[in-house]
Every structure is written in structure tokens, then in C-alpha cells.
Amino acid sequence: MKKVLFTGLLLMFMTTVTQGEELNGVQIIQKVNDLLNVETSQSVSKMTITTTSGKQRTFVFESWSMNSGEKNLIRYLEPRRAKGQATLMLNHSDDIWMYFPRTRRVRKLATHAKKQKMEGSDFSYEDMGSGDAFIDDFVSKRLDDEDMMDQECYVLELTRKPDASMSYSRLIMWVTKDNFYPIVIDYYEEDDASRHEKRLVQSDIRVIDGIPTAMKAVMMNKNDNTQTSMEIVEVKYNVELDENMFTERSLKK
Numbered sequence: 540m541k542k543v544l545f546t547g548l549l550l551m552f553m554t555t556v557t558q559g560e561e562l563n564g565v566q567i568i569q570k571v572n573d574l575l576n577v578e579t580s581q582s583v584s585k586m587t588i589t590t591t592s593g594k595q596r597t598f599v600f601e602s603w604s605m606n607s608g609e610k611n612l613i614r615y616l617e618p619r620r621a622k623g624q625a626t627l628m629l630n631h632s633d634d635i636w637m638y639f640p641r642t643r644r645v646r647k648l649a650t651h652a653k654k655q656k657m658e659g660s661d662f663s664y665e666d667m668g669s670g671d672a673f674i675d676d677f678v679s680k681r682l683d684d685e686d687m688m689d690q691e692c693y694v695l696e697l698t699r700k701p702d703a704s705m706s707y708s709r710l711i712m713w714v715t716k717d718n719f720y721p722i723v724i725d726y727y728e729e730d731d732a733s734r735h736e737k738r739l740v741q742s743d744i745r746v747i748d749g750i751p752t753a754m755k756a757v758m759m760n761k762n763d764n765t766q767t768s769m770e771i772v773e774v775k776y777n778v779e780l781d782e783n784m785f786t787e788r789s790l791k792k
Contacts, residue, residue: 564679
């Protein structure tokens with residue numbers, strides 16, 4: 540009887556130690572990466588760009604993602620002048636093609652194009668399809684925990700690795716403790732880790748198909764004094780997609 544009691548106490552002690560273990564930066568960013576990189580997805584989104592003068596431009600597009608973000612396809616539905624335009628991003632946005640319905644031509648963009656603004660927004664193509672970049676291209680360090688947007692958060696500093704080609708020298712990320720969702724990310728300039736370039740704020744987080752999802756994301760550009768909001772109209776995860784969708788030939792369809 541004493542042996543059983545001792546074993547039970549030992550198990551309780553081991554469980555308590557395990558639960559009390561502090562996660563380090565590498566473990567936290569791995570959980571973030573696993574959460575964000577869903578195998579496949581299909582969505583309709585509304586993107587509103589607010590210029591320096593306060594004017595707004597709105598786009599509505601349908602998008603598909605495959606292989607945990609390695610392949611992405613975007614087709615514009617609105618406005619009328621952009622309807623039918625499509626963008627194909629492969630290899631986590633290292634390779635980008637664009638289709639223009641007026642000319643019925645497909646154009647491959649230069650390698651550095653992934654750092655350019657998507658439709659003049661504050662989101663770059665790189666922002667839209669970075670895949671495992673948080674892990675592969677940055678070194679993660681846990682900072683002191685903070686509250687952000689009324690939520691308890693882990694705070695991470697991600698410093699770009701010397702051989703990485705990412706547009707940002709470092710990131711500061713606030714990750715919710717309850718579900719490891721990054722609700723705020725600060726981006727610092729490519730050539731100056733002290734200069735704050737952009738801030739991403741993600742809100743209205745809902746569980747869709749069992750996956751926490753920010754229904755609204757706002758990217759604010761500190762240098763240009765502009766911002767772009769991205770609202771998800773509808774989304775589905777782990778849907779069946781045809782590999783042939785993600786080809787240069789399919790862009791004209």
C-alpha cells in the first residue's frame with residue numbers, strides 16, 4: 540500500500556514539474572508555426588487600403604493555399620478593374636507570377652518582387668506566404684511576458700539569421716498564452732534593427748474548423764503613415780485542392 544502511495548506522489552510531483560516548466564523562445568515559435576501553417580485552406584477576403592491622404596481602395600479576392608503555405612493562389616473578384624487578375628506564389632513567395640485579363644498575359648516577377656507591396660497595400664507578397672520563415676530565418680528569444688489587448692502574452696524577439704534573405708532585420712511578437720496566436724507583430728527595417736517599420740494587429744479570433752483564426756488583420760506602416768486592413772469573409776481549412784491549380788497555365792482560367 541505504501542508503495543502505491545509513493546508511486547502516486549511521485550507521479551503527482553513529476554506532473555507538477557512538467558506543467559511548471561517554462562517554455563523558451565524556440566518552443567513558443569514552434570507552436571505558433573504549427574498553428575499558422577495549415578495544410579490547405581480556401582478563403583474570401585476583403586482588403587481595404589488607407590492612403591496617407593485618408594483615401595481608401597478596397598479589393599475582394601478569393602485565395603487558396605496548399606502544402607502549409609508553400610503554394611498560394613489569389614484571384615481578384617472586386618473592384619471591376621481588377622476582376623479576373625490573379626497572382627500565383629510558389630516556394631513561399633520566392634517565385635511569383637501575375638495574370639492580367641486585359642492582355643491575357645502571364646508575367647513572372649523578379650526574385651526581389653516578394654518584398655514589394657501587394658496591390659499597393661502595406662502587406663508585401665513575402666508577408667502573405669512566408670511559410671516556415673519564423674523558424675528557418677530567425678533566431679527566437681523569449682522576453683518578459685506582457686499583457687497586450689487585454690490578453691496575457693508571451694513576448695518574443697526574432698532576430699534574422701545572417702544567411703537569411705527576409706526583408707526584416709528583426710520582429711517583436713506578442714503571442715497569446717491560451718492558444719499561441721500572434722496578435723501583434725512589430726517589423727523592423729531590413730538594414731536597421733532599431734527602426735520600427737510596420738505593426739500587424741490581429742483581432743476577432745474565432746475557431747474555424749478547429750483552428751484559431753484572426754478574422755481581421757491590420758498592417759500599419761510607420762514610415763508611410765498608411766494602413767491596410769484584411770478581413771476574412773469566409774474560410775475553410777484542410778479542403779481538397781488540385782495541384783494543377785497552382786501552375787502558370789491555370790492562371791488564365
